[in-house]
Amino acid sequence: MDIMNVNPTRMQMTKLKRQLQTAKRGHKMLKDKRDELMRRFIELVQENKRLREKVEAELEICNAHFVNASAVMNKKSLDSAMMSSKQQTGIEIGTRNIMSVDVPVFTAVSGSSDKGDIYPYGFAFTSFELDDAVEALEQLLPDMIRLAEIEKSCELMSAEIERTRRRVNSLEHVMIPRYEATIKYISMKLEENDRSSRTRLMKVKDMLLEKAHHYSEHNY
Amino acid sequence: MAKGIAVIGDGESIKGFGAVGLETFVCNVPEEAPQLLKTVTEGDSYAVIYMTEELFALTEKERERFAERAFPAVIPLPGVKGNTGAGMRRLSGFVEKAVGSDILFKN
Numbered sequence: 001m002d003i004m005n006v007n008p009t010r011m012q013m014t015k016l017k018r019q020l021q022t023a024k025r026g027h028k029m030l031k032d033k034r035d036e037l038m039r040r041f042i043e044l045v046q047e048n049k050r051l052r053e054k055v056e057a058e059l060e061i062c063n064a065h066f067v068n069a070s071a072v073m074n075k076k077s078l079d080s081a082m083m084s085s086k087q088q089t090g091i092e093i094g095t096r097n098i099m100s101v102d103v104p105v106f107t108a109v110s111g112s113s114d115k116g117d118i119y120p121y122g123f124a125f126t127s128f129e130l131d132d133a134v135e136a137l138e139q140l141l142p143d144m145i146r147l148a149e150i151e152k153s154c155e156l157m158s159a160e161i162e163r164t165r166r167r168v169n170s171l172e173h174v175m176i177p178r179y180e181a182t183i184k185y186i187s188m189k190l191e192e193n194d195r196s197s198r199t200r201l202m203k204v205k206d207m208l209l210e211k212a213h214h215y216s217e218h219n220y
Numbered sequence: 221m222a223k224g225i226a227v228i229g230d231g232e233s234i235k236g237f238g239a240v241g242l243e244t245f246v247c248n249v250p251e252e253a254p255q256l257l258k259t260v261t262e263g264d265s266y267a268v269i270y271m272t273e274e275l276f277a278l279t280e281k282e283r284e285r286f287a288e289r290a291f292p293a294v295i296p297l298p299g300v301k302g303n304t305g306a307g308m309r310r311l312s313g314f315v316e317k318a319v320g321s322d323i324l325f326k327n
Contacts, residue, residue: 042319045315088241093223137239161319
């Protein structure tokens, strides 16, 4: 593992030790965040899959109804029947915070409460196939809105999980080992300096004794 | 705050959505889809935009802007031409991005 380009001093080592501690704490927290995000994401994505399967299947049925309707009605009257919608469906939007990810919350607001109001046409000139199609679609609408909400949440969360995972990995495999290696390098360097100055002192002491008394502590 | 729901697709696929109160934007020429999506998203007045899978695939660049934002949610739906599986593939893409491998759809 490569080490940082630092001076091997005691002060630098203390500083690095402090940074290492921060990095380790951050790593633990990010790991917890990632795990929790992942748990929520898996839950959400399973619901998403179920809902999408349902919506896609029902849409197919709706489309079949419309095809039937357009088979028995002429195009012009069908188009004019669909032209004016009595109700305006909107959604109330909000956000919810899941582990620092802002995900949308959609609540449908329908313009009218009268059940018969879903048909934007009179029944005189249209086929019953069309009624089926519109009714099926109307019933599917809440699921479609829920699908949009969940699918967007999944999209946002998957991006956040990827980012968090990258951070965790970079801390775990790059930053922390680098700190540790640098600290080890500095402490070894300091010990080495210590030993070298000790032997130097011993040597000097020997030389001084030799010079003064022609006497040596060691025999070498 | 209340916002609308938009549907973009070919005339046949989205005809019904107008009846249930969604705002429909007909796009019979696939090449015009990116421009249309830009126009629809301009006023920021739609929270959800449904698109047929066919057009969804053509507007990747335009959708990039919303990838990191909560609104609007651009959601692919199958059109009359049948289900291409693009919606499910998108979902499995999310799983792959988050988990590292696709653990939900591999069976």
